[in-house]
Amino acid sequence: MQATVVEVATHILDIPTIRPHKLSVAVMEHQSMVLVRIKTSDGIEGIGEATTIGGLNYGAESPESIKVNIDNYIAPLLIGQPAYNPGMLALRVAKAVKSNHFAKSAVETALYDALGKRLGVPVAALLGGAVRKELEVAWTLASGDTHKDIAEAQEMLDTRRHNIFKLKVGLRPFKEDLRHIAAIKKAVGDDVSVRIDVNQGWSECQALRALRPLADAGVDLVEQPIHEKNHAGLGRLSGLGILPIMADEALKGREDGFALAAARGADVFAIKIEQAGGLRGAQDLMGIAQAADIALYGGTMLEGPVSTMAAAHLFSTVGRLEWGTELFGPLLMKDDILAEPLDYSDFTLKLPQGPGLGIVLDEDKVRHYARG
Numbered sequence: 001m002q003a004t005v006v007e008v009a010t011h012i013l014d015i016p017t018i019r020p021h022k023l024s025v026a027v028m029e030h031q032s033m034v035l036v037r038i039k040t041s042d043g044i045e046g047i048g049e050a051t052t053i054g055g056l057n058y059g060a061e062s063p064e065s066i067k068v069n070i071d072n073y074i075a076p077l078l079i080g081q082p083a084y085n086p087g088m089l090a091l092r093v094a095k096a097v098k099s100n101h102f103a104k105s106a107v108e109t110a111l112y113d114a115l116g117k118r119l120g121v122p123v124a125a126l127l128g129g130a131v132r133k134e135l136e137v138a139w140t141l142a143s144g145d146t147h148k149d150i151a152e153a154q155e156m157l158d159t160r161r162h163n164i165f166k167l168k169v170g171l172r173p174f175k176e177d178l179r180h181i182a183a184i185k186k187a188v189g190d191d192v193s194v195r196i197d198v199n200q201g202w203s204e205c206q207a208l209r210a211l212r213p214l215a216d217a218g219v220d221l222v223e224q225p226i227h228e229k230n231h232a233g234l235g236r237l238s239g240l241g242i243l244p245i246m247a248d249e250a251l252k253g254r255e256d257g258f259a260l261a262a263a264r265g266a267d268v269f270a271i272k273i274e275q276a277g278g279l280r281g282a283q284d285l286m287g288i289a290q291a292a293d294i295a296l297y298g299g300t301m302l303e304g305p306v307s308t309m310a311a312a313h314l315f316s317t318v319g320r321l322e323w324g325t326e327l328f329g330p331l332l333m334k335d336d337i338l339a340e341p342l343d344y345s346d347f348t349l350k351l352p353q354g355p356g357l358g359i360v361l362d363e364d365k366v367r368h369y370a371r372g
């Protein structure tokens with residue numbers, strides 16, 4: 001008899017961050033993740049995760065809305081259905097539930113994890129097969145203090161953990177941000193890539209004036225400088241040819257990707273499985289980018305280890321991941337909820353070889369951080 005889905009459980013976990021993480025949209029002192037656990041009638045459990053930034057500061061889904069919408073709208077669509085057909089289940093959910101990309105991504109991840117465990121293969125194999133065993137991982141410097149950020153960068157370089165840095169800007173006047181960026185770039189040197197993420201913090205006019213000084217300061221890449229809906233503006237900034245422009249918040253699924261690619265609104269796509277509505281949505285987005293010769297970057301919502309590893313499996317299948325990834329979310333958290341920590345070494349994240357996502361939760365830690 002075919003195995004069916006028998007349980008879909010969700011829990012919100014709140015884990016403190018190692019330091020305040022300052023973005024133009026939020027200051028994070030902790031990260032909240034929704035863990036999704038899907039049990040099948042043959043005794044397998046798949047795990048997924050949905051994690052956003054700063055409650056509703058970043059996007060339209062909050063940890064609480066994700067949990068409530070999975071519990072009340074998505075779980076009932078899955079219970080009793082064949083467990084090992086993530087594509088069919090995704091269609092079933094898509095038909096009945098609009099948007100809610102983060103919630104859908106967590107559920108899809110859990111279904112792929114269960115399928116991988118059932119078949120004894122890594123999730124990457126279910127997505128076409130890994131073409132690499134490790135991924136480059138950038139670190140985000142966002143303490144808000146130049147000296148602290150330089151010391152942090154130096155430590156990352158010395159311990160060979162990260163040699164690509166993203167700086168969060170757009171909260172302070174540009175002159176202050178520029179001083180901060182230039183000082184960090186000067187300290188880390190020519191061989192280290194420094195990129196900035198504005199999280200939509202500037203008007204197009206501000207961005208227009210910023211690009212040249214940023215290029216002069218040695219910045220390599222500018223992420224989502226202006227409002228996500230201003231595709232034409234992103235295209236105009238990219239068309240100046242001063243610095244590559246990366247779209248992030250502008251990419252909330254295939255349709256956005258297609259519109260942006262058609263308008264040549266970006267040089268690079270930051271691919272986030274949650275924003276894209278899941279692994280398959282992200283895969284489609286990458287196909288659109290590749291067809292338009294738009295470069296790829298593996299983005300994060302500062303996810304915990306479950307969604308980070310799901311994204312890692314997907315990115316391991318990509319032939320050309322020109323700008324690497326920023327799958328460092330678990331390292332920003334004070335504690336690890338895995339029985340075996342992820343392997344970050346030699347400036348990369350290693351892909352585990354076990355079935356499914358290849359990770360095991362530390363149940364005591366999960367209980368400890370679970371809300372309520």
Ligand code: MUC
Pocket residue numbers: 023053140142168197199248299300301302326
């Ligand atoms: C974002 O906007 O890219 C990624 C790294 C980080 O510090 O914040 C995230 C979200």
Ligand code: MG
Pocket residue numbers: 197199223224248249270
């Ligand atoms: Mg971003």
